Amino acid sequence: MSPLTPSIGSLPKILIVDDEVTIGELLQDILGAYDFESKFAEDKEEAVQIMKEFNPTVALVDYRLANNVTGFDVAKELKELDEDIPIIILTAYPSLELAMKAMHNEIYDFLAKPVDKAYLIRSITKAAEKRMLMQENKRLIASLKESNQTLDKLNRMKSKFLSIVTHDLRTPLAAIQGYAEVLQSMEDLKPEEEKKCLHAISAASERMKGLINNLMDMVSIESGKLRIEKSAIDYIAVCNEVKEILDPVAISKKMRLEWELPASPLKLLGDSNRLVQVLTNLISNAFKHTPENGKITVKVSLKEGFILTEIIDTGEGIAQEHLKKIFEQYYQVETSESKREGIGLGLSITKEIVTAHQGEIGAKSEGLGKGSAFWFTLPIL
Template sequence: MVMLLTTMIFMLLGVIFFQYRMQKSKDEQLRYTYEKLQEIAGKQTAEKLLVVTDDQELQKLLVAINRLLEAKQKTNADHAKVEISMRKMLSNVSHDLKTPLTVILGYIEILQTDPTLSEEERQALLKKVQLKTYELMELIHKFFDLAKLESGDQRIELTRINVNEVCQANILSFYDVLTTKGFAVHIDLPETPLYALGNEEVLGRILNNLISNAIAYGGDGKTLGMTVRNEEKLVCIDIWDKGKGISESHIDKVFERMYTLEDSRNRLYQGSGLGLTITKRLVEALGGEIHLSSKPYGKTVFTIMLKRMEF
């Protein structure tokens, strides 16, 4: 009897000791988890929690915590990227607004202070003031448009549109410009009309931006093309040129705010850096995608992909 009681006591002590060790191990793991979380939060690092444990409930907790950390770190990274982009944008906005304003003020000062100007010279300066004012207003409109698109304030009604008709009308609107500049134009539209989910006005603006971009930046190739393709559930529109193109290192950046293609395109045609950003936002507002591929002096292609609709 005594031996049995003694054995039971030792067994109970063993169980208690095992539970004590388990609890102590769990306490240490929880303490480490807490301290590591404090460190990660304090230093804003990209670390994850790594704890070796057999406790399945603790494993589930660690998985959930790491998911939250990943989400927080992604949010922080996105916020930092937006902040950098906004600082750059404000800097460039200031510069882009200051330049035409300085020129306008210079012309006005000449008109006010130079009594020797002939009427013809005065009219020429006034014409320059008018052109610079239009340039400034266009830039302000671009900033306003981008702000509306990114805030979601601009509502776009989506309907079934005839892509062939919209593309044909837009390329024809550039006929005089292309002819004057000596461009060879290649238009490839399918005989059977293709329909897509979209908005005629918005798609027209997208095409206008891309064709203008091809004329300005791909002009040295003297070739411009438009191709409309049927890709199963998508309607694809290619706007292409054979100009200087865009180097691979710049392709991922061309749709960013204020990116002006300084190294990859002609410096004579530097713009606000908002045209392609607005174009991308408009394509996304139609539920589509836009992609770019480029082989310098071979073929630079902007491809718009919209959801195809039946007749």
């Protein structure tokens, strides 16, 4: 590389536009001596075509071209394709008026013919450096804009999160306090009334426990410390464990929970407790969005070396705009049929657990009122 051409990442690619072929060839010879790659065009139309294919760093354009076309006309066309490309105008008829027009047309440099070789190379190099800096600035600005948008989103999520946590922890706590006061103040409570109060306290406590566990899991995920203790397990045994837990829940909610499980064991390398959590989260989500007398089906099958689990409900369904975001932290789908419950972490945690098992997860729905289906895969052992 010549001392006149400081490092600019890579050597510039030059587009030469001149209606005199001999001048174009001369310029190409000069640039070739400095290892600059160049392409030559005789008119505006050819220059535009080469511009699209060659992606030049700098353009050298003669001011006077055939058919009354000026270098400014060419510069305008080229900048419509690449607004950052520096244009250097060459002319055998320099004047102050022409130089002023060049400035008005955002021309990088204006050189008189015959051009001094050293000055030409210096101008091209400086133009390429300027282009590199402009593009780097654009990248930095875009990166800063993206970072600011991310921070704004995180701040909004934080505010929403604090609001939800405050509300959702306060609600079961108020229930516990209320029923505890009833037990303390009422000396002549009947056994069934006392049992009802204790049951309500227990349910509220479990609710708080679930919220706190979700928060702790999300903290672990964000710090990269979510514990997944894998061993060889039978996935059907995991399903049966969840079945024993949730079948009574379905009955209490007046829903049908049906299981379609293979008769033979399905071995995989996984954390049985975490997979119980995955199934429980997805089926509980189906409970939340399925009305009384609705049906929830859990299907397990083998597909291309993976265990496929589908949780299909006859509930409210999911609008298309929610499907892509449904596994995001704190994201919740509210409809007129279901009130918001929880802090919007269950599905996000579920996705992280499935991913940690080298699986995939997704959701699909034909739309509101048409039910939904959540699915996930796990690699078979």
